[in-house]
Amino acid sequence: MFASILHKEFIKLRAFWLAALALNACIIVYVLLEMLKLFRMDHAEVVWYRVIHLGQIYYEPFMYVMVITGIFLAFAQFFPEMKNHRFRISLHLPLAPHNIVLGHILVGLVAVVLILAVDVMALYIMTGLYFPSEIVHRSVFTVLPWALAGLSAYIGSTLVLLEPTWRLRIFNFVVSLGVTGLFLLPADPGAYAHILIPLFALVLFFAPSVLLPAYRFRYRKF
Amino acid sequence: MTQAECSTDYAIEVTHLKHQYGKRVIYEDLNFKVPHGKVFALLGKNGVGKTTLIKILMGFLRPTAGDCRVFGDASHELTPETRSKIGLLFEGHLAYEFMSIEGVERFFAPFYANWKQELYYDLTGKLGLPKNHKIGNMSEGQRSQVVLGLLMAQQPEMLILDDYTMGLDAGYRRLFLDYLADYLKAGDKTVLVTSHIVQDLEKIVDEVIFLERGGYTTQMPLRDFLEGFRQYSLPKDVCREVPFKDEMIKNIEDGGANYLLYSFANFRTVAAHLAERGITPEGLEQLPMGFEDAFIGFTGRY
Known part of the structure; x- marks a missing residue:
C-alpha cells in the first residue's frame, strides 16, 4: 500500500521532474560556458589565481536553480492537492495519515535530491577538467549547502502549501525562509565544509515538520 | 450507551453535535442515527451544512462540540480499518486527474481486501475510452463514472455520496443509480447521500434526514414523509x-x-x-x- 503511494506520486511528478531536470541541464551548460569563457578571456594562470586565491565563484547560478528546483517540485506535488482539497482522497485511504504524508514527502525529496545530485556531479566533472582536485572539492563543498537549501526550500514550500490557515501559512513561510537562508549566507567558497553534517541533520529534522500542517489540514476545525 | 453498542447498532451516530465557522453557528445541537443496511438521504437547502456534516463524519473537520461516531469510532479519529469500510464520493467527483483509467485502478486496488476489478472495468468500459486515457481529459460525467467504478470495486460497507449529481446529465445520473441499486442488492449496505435532485432518490432511499438552518433535523422513513x-x-x-x-x-x-x-x-x-x-x-x-x-x-x- 505504501508502495502504491510512492508510485502515484512518481506518476504525478515525472513530467515536472523532467522539466526541472531540463532547467538544471540548461544551467549546467550555462555554467560550463561561463567557465570556458574565463579561460578565453584570460590566461589560465590568471583564472587559477582568481578562483584559488580570490575565491571567484563562476557557478553561482547553481545556488538559484537548486532553490528554485525545490520550490517548483513542492508546488508541482502539493498545489494540485490543495486545489479543491484533493489531498482528502489520499487521506481517506486506509493507511495511517503520517505514512501517507511521509510517503508523499519521500518521493518529493528523492526527486529533488536526484536533480541536485546531477548538478553536483556535473560541477565535479567539469571543474575537474580545468582545475586541480583541491578546487574541485572546494567547489563541491561550496554547492552542497546550496543543495541543502534546495531541500529546505522543498520542505518549506510544502509546509506553506499544506497549512490550511493564512496566519500560520505566513508563519511557516517566515520559518522556511529562515531555515533556507541559513544555507545561503555569504561565505568564502567551501566555508560550510566542516558543518555540513549538522546542517544535513537540520534538514533531516525539518522534513517531519510537514506532518503538522498535514494533520491540521486533516483534522481542521473550520 | 457504550461505544461497543454504538458500533453494533448504528453505522453513524451523531449526538449533540455543535459546529460553527467563526461566529456563524451551523449546528447547535444536531442529533441523528443511521442504522446499518439503510439508505439515508441527507436533504436540505444550500448552506444548511450538508457538506460540512459529511466533512465532520469523515474526520476532515473536527466538530466544535458533541459526539459523532462512524462504525463506533469518533469521526475525527477514524482508524484505517474503519476508513477501509467507507466508500467516499467527494463533492465534484474529485479524482486524480494525472492518472489513467488503468492506473487509478491499479493504485486503489491494494488498499481494499474485497476489491472487485471486474466491476470497475464494467463501468469504465462503457466510456469507450482506451485504458490509458487520462482522467484529467474527461468530462465531469465521464469522471463520475470512473469514481463510481472505484467505489463499486471497493465494495465498502458504507457509501457516503456528497452531491453525486453535481455536473451530471440525466443519463449519467440514471447510470449512477442503477449501479447503486446493484450495490444495495448485496444487502446490509449503508448509504448516506446528499443530492440537489431529490426526485432521483425516491426509488432507493429508505429514510430522509432534513437538515434546516440552525441544525434542526427531522428524520423519518421516506414512505411516511411522502404519505404523511x-x-x-x-x-x-x-x-x-x-x-x-x-x-x-x-x-x-x-x-x-x-x-x-x-x-x-x-x-x-x-x-x-x-x-x-x-x-x-x-x-x-x-x-x-x-x-x-x-x-x-x-x-x-x-
Missing part, C-alpha cells in the same frame, strides 16, 4: 386573515392565486386548525405532490 406530508391550497380571493406558520402548518408558500400550505395533518384537522385561528377554511383543497414538491414544501423555496 400534504400540500393544501387556500384561495386568496376569499376575505380572511393571512395564514401563518405554526406547530401544525410547517410552511406557507405563495402559489399565485392561492396560498400553498404544507402540513403533516390531514384535511379535516388542518381545516379545524385554521378555523380555530380565525381563518376561514373556505376553498381549502388538498393537492397531490411529488417528492421534489414535498421537499420544497418542507424546506421552503428560498
